[in-house]
Amino acid sequence: MLGELARECVSDVAPRHPAALRLSQEAVTSPLPLDELARARLDVAAEHLLSGAGVSTAARRAGSATRAGLLRALSRETGLSTREIALDPPGALPRP
Incomplete structure (x- = not known):
């Protein structure tokens, strides 16, 4: 019975x-x-952006599939719009 309940709650389909x-x-x-794993990926992207890399390069290095995906993730993290971040990626990031 427990196995049956687990199958209902956990998907075995890989994300697309x-x-x-x-x-x-x-x-x-x-x-x-x-959540910490996702934050670690954003930290990698932020390091690249702060060192002068473009958004597409930072996205690839952090394991993001697209530039737009990284901008959306940074938007969620910072509270800024994707447009604001795209205009000045390093300036949109919080400084350590």
């Missing part, structure tokens, strides 16, 4: 979006909770 698929695969082997 490439970034979600990579994150889900990484989450299986990482000791970090999912």
